[in-house]
Amino acid sequence: MNIKISTAVLALLAVVNTTSCLSKESSKKQTKPNNNAVRSITFNSSDKNLKRTFDWAQKMALSYAHFGEDPVGYWYEAALPGRDAFAIRDASHQSIGAEILGLSKHNYNMMCRFAEGISESRDWCSFWEIDKSGDPCPVDYVDDNNFWYNLPANFEFTFGCWRLYEWTGDERYIKNPAMKNFFDRTFDEYIKKWQLEPEKIMNRPRFLNAREKTEGYFREARGIPSYDEGFPVHMVGCDMVAYGYAGFTAYANILANWGDTKKSIEAKKAAQGYYDLLSKTWWNEDTKYFYWGKHYDEKGLDQRPATSYILWVDACHEPDRIQGHLNTINTSAINVELLSYNPSLWYRYNYPQKAYDIFTKIISMERSEYPEVSYSMLEALINGAMGIEPSASKKKVVTLPKLPTQQDYAEVKDVPMLGGYVTVRHDGNTATEFTNNTPNKLTWQAAFIGEHPHIWVNGKEKNASFRTDRLGNKISYVEVKVRKGDKIQVRNYINKLPK
Numbered sequence: 061m062n063i064k065i066s067t068a069v070l071a072l073l074a075v076v077n078t079t080s081c082l083s084k085e086s087s088k089k090q091t092k093p094n095n096n097a098v099r100s101i102t103f104n105s106s107d108k109n110l111k112r113t114f115d116w117a118q119k120m121a122l123s124y125a126h127f128g129e130d131p132v133g134y135w136y137e138a139a140l141p142g143r144d145a146f147a148i149r150d151a152s153h154q155s156i157g158a159e160i161l162g163l164s165k166h167n168y169n170m171m172c173r174f175a176e177g178i179s180e181s182r183d184w185c186s187f188w189e190i191d192k193s194g195d196p197c198p199v200d201y202v203d204d205n206n207f208w209y210n211l212p213a214n215f216e217f218t219f220g221c222w223r224l225y226e227w228t229g230d231e232r233y234i235k236n237p238a239m240k241n242f243f244d245r246t247f248d249e250y251i252k253k254w255q256l257e258p259e260k261i262m263n264r265p266r267f268l269n270a271r272e273k274t275e276g277y278f279r280e281a282r283g284i285p286s287y288d289e290g291f292p293v294h295m296v297g298c299d300m301v302a303y304g305y306a307g308f309t310a311y312a313n314i315l316a317n318w319g320d321t322k323k324s325i326e327a328k329k330a331a332q333g334y335y336d337l338l339s340k341t342w343w344n345e346d347t348k349y350f351y352w353g354k355h356y357d358e359k360g361l362d363q364r365p366a367t368s369y370i371l372w373v374d375a376c377h378e379p380d381r382i383q384g385h386l387n388t389i390n391t392s393a394i395n396v397e398l399l400s401y402n403p404s405l406w407y408r409y410n411y412p413q414k415a416y417d418i419f420t421k422i423i424s425m426e427r428s429e430y431p432e433v434s435y436s437m438l439e440a441l442i443n444g445a446m447g448i449e450p451s452a453s454k455k456k457v458v459t460l461p462k463l464p465t466q467q468d469y470a471e472v473k474d475v476p477m478l479g480g481y482v483t484v485r486h487d488g489n490t491a492t493e494f495t496n497n498t499p500n501k502l503t504w505q506a507a508f509i510g511e512h513p514h515i516w517v518n519g520k521e522k523n524a525s526f527r528t529d530r531l532g533n534k535i536s537y538v539e540v541k542v543r544k545g546d547k548i549q550v551r552n553y554i555n556k557l558p559k
Contacts, residue, residue: 081172081238082133101160103441105470107463113419114441118161120434125163132173132194134165137431143199145191148174148213149287150432152220153401157435159227160442162476167224168232174217175238183269184250185209185283186217186242205271206278211254211285212300212369214246215307219373222310225317229452229478234314247311247327254283256304258333262341262354266295286353287369294353298342298366305334306373317453338375342366348384350376367394368401371409379531382409390414396427400436407444410509410533412462415444442472447507448484450477456503459494460535461486478502480544491551496542506550507537515552524552 103114124137136158137143138150151174155167173194177186181204188208189197200208221243225233233239251257255264270279286297312327342350342361350370351361365388376382386409389402399418406415422428422437442448447460457477463470466488474481480498494504506515515524515538524536542548 081175081232081236082169101162101475102473103470105463105468107465107468107470109416109420110441110445110464110468110470113422113437116423117157117434117437117441120429121157121161121431121438124431124434125158125161125166126192130192132169132190132192134163134169135192136163136166136170136435138170138435139189139197139431141429141431143189143191143197145189145197146170147189148186149210149216150397152216154432154435155220155224156227156443157438159224159476160438164228164230164476168230171217171221171224171233172236172238175236175242178214178242178245178250179204180249182207182209183253183283184214184245185211186213188213202278203273205273206275206282208278208281209283210287210289211256211283212287212297212303214242214250215303218243218246218314219303219306219310222313226451226453227477229450231317234317240318243311243314247308247330251304254285256285256300258304258330258337261296261301261304262337264296288353288367294362295355297353298338298350299369301334301338301342302366302370302373302375305331305338305375307331308334313453335375338370339378343381348381349388350381350385367398368405371405372401374530377530382530386411396425396430397432399425400430400433403437403440404444407440407447407462408529409531410462410529412445412464415440415462416464442475446470446472446484446486448472448475448477448482450482452478454503455500456505456539457482457494458505458507458537459484459486459492460507460509461489461492462509463489466490483547487551490553491549493547493549494542495547496544499544501541501543504540504542504548505537506540507535508552510534510536510552512536512552515550516554517550518548 103111105111126135128134135146138146138154151170158167173190174186178184187196188200191197221233221239225231254268255261267279268283270282274282285300286294287299288294288297308327308331312324312331315324315327338350344351349365352364352366353362355362368389370376371382371385376385403415403418406412422433445462447458447462449458463486469485469487471485473483478498482497483495485493489508492506494506496502511526511534512524514521515536517538517540522538524538527535527537529535536552538550540548
């Protein structure tokens with residue numbers, strides 16, 4: 061007997077299966093929001109601009125957080141204000157800022173929703189936006205034939221899950237069956253269905269997988285090969301290739317964590333394929349920046365500079381090219397969504413004054429109420445200015461202060477990470493105090509910009525080790541084992557500050 065099953069039923073079966081990652085308790089609607097569920101992080105600094113920006117960002121970001129009063133459960137807004145929804149790109153970008161605020165339940169719930177959304181009936185896309193009812197946002201989704209989806213999203217999601225694991229140590233982000241299903245489907249069926257492999261991506265058709273019932277602008281929006289939404293101009297955007305590199309690199313790390321060495325090596329080779337493509341095809345040696353995209357209706361690459369996504373996902377390692385593309389970010393007119401990435405990038409490449417300049421004016425900028433802005437500023441302050449970078453895979457936390465002056469201090473208490481909290485205080489860019497309130501002993505890499513032959517740990521002189529960042533800036537550091545509950549002080553001078 062032949063039985064025909066509707067597309068809607070197939071989609072439902074794809075979600076309601078053994079890959080569900082949300083427990084019954086976590087998906088229940090609560091009658092009263094638990095606004096006291098978040099342990100408050102505190103930030104203090106002698107620099108009034110840093111303090112003001114942190115306080116504004118914390119208040120603004122928390123105003124977008126919802127604590128179970130809606131059917132979708134714990135969530136925060138990660139889309140246009142007033143849409144009452146979270147988008148896969150925005151949420152992936154905002155997630156570290158959310159962790160800093162203690163919104164761990166929110167992050168896991170939201171990422172699970174996207175993982176469970178992947179479906180063969182949508183050609184292995186998930187949902188672009190999910191609303192507070194737990195449904196695909198109606199402005200972006202009508203049915204499985206008619207919906208909006210930017211194709212870098214599956215790679216972005218994988219990249220975001222790996223970042224969340226590194227920050228939190230929560231293995232559910234990389235080992236939960238729903239997450240594993242999403243990753244495996246993405247790096248097999250998804251890339252094949254949309255012709256995103258390194259050897260095909262440059263010659264793929266612009267419009268793929270449109271159904272007979274796909275109508276209106278969904279014929280162009282059902283699979284946009286870029287985050288640039290000015291379709292139908294591009295056959296593929298530079299950011300699409302960059303996220304291919306980032307996605308496969310994250311997948312390789314995840315596979316290694318699973319113990320699948322063979323597939324991890326294969327994923328690394330695929331990531332290198334995207335990297336080589338960017339390096340050989342997308343770089344403009346004359347203008348010293350990466351091209352924006354490839355047109356589908358004419359030969360050649362769009363001559364405009366690409367967005368900052370290529371640097372955000374670390375898809376360029378050559379110092380001269382990084383510097384060249386950074387120069388375009390400094391002069392290009394960009395929207396507030398892209399601007400929200402920049403402070404973290406300026407800190408990464410050791411341009412703290414450029415990041416600081418954004419901190420001083422972001423509060424009064426047009427559209428600063430966009431949720432992505434406040435969450436991103438929190439990440440830039442804690443991960444950038446304070447230089448705090450946890451790594452669950454290495455059981456390590458790095459600190460690297462980049463405060464405005466040597467006379468400044470900044471202290472952040474109870475930063476959630478690695479299953480607990482850490483507290484960090486910097487006095488200028490020369491002395492750091494670290495408190496480990498996580499459940500485990502950690503390796504703390506106490507780092508400082510510049511070449512300092514000796515570093516003092518609780519007053520005892522140690523020989524420094526050295527490394528460089530992507531632009532060749534020298535960094536001095538020591539690594540110290542810090543037991544649970546211990547506080548350790550490190551400085552790069554003996555009795556007085558260097559001149």
